[in-house]
Amino acid sequence: MNIHSTISVQITRAIQVLLTTLLLLTSPLSLAHDKGHDVSTNAAWEYIEQGATVIDVRTAEEFAAGHLAGATNIPFEDIVAGVSKLELAKDSKILLYCRSGRRSGIAHESLVAAGYSDTLNGGGYDALAAKPVTAN
Known part of the structure; x- marks a missing residue:
């Protein structure tokens, strides 16, 4: 050559x-x-305050050890079927979180691929739990 x-x-x-x-x-x-990754804790809480359905995608054992008030537990590997059972519209606000943000990122991508258009990866539980809800 x-x-x-x-x-x-x-x-x-x-x-x-x-x-x-x-x-x-x-x-x-x-x-x-x-939209699904690397959001600030404040942005995640704003999403929650706007009425997002909050889903903890950790294991049942992790959820039982502590979770955000009002959160629903759906392990990340079951996210599409679990959200479908909640009968949420495809444009519903959905906030996902896990321990670090990795599993909630995977869950977010799965929901987007399934047609859900308003999901947000809220990141890790510890950061979210440390930020109190502000009164309006």
Whole structure:
């Protein structure tokens, strides 16, 4: 292979990587994903105060050890079926949380893929539990 062919192959690969990255960053699931991750505790509490259904996606044992008042326990691996049983509209506000935000992120992505359009990953339980609800 000559130098021109090698450079051409490298440029083609670089363009493919850039296009793939751009596609992933602008896909509908990725855009919804942005809403689902890395929110502040204050933003999560604002969502709760706006009437979001609060779902703890940890295990039943973790939930029993402590959870947010009014939260429903649906383990992350059962989130779509569990939310379906709650008979929530696809545009209902749903706030998800777990221990660290990882499982609630997975649950968020599952709900978005199932057509739920207003879900939010609230992150970790400890951070949420430390922030008291403000009176209006």
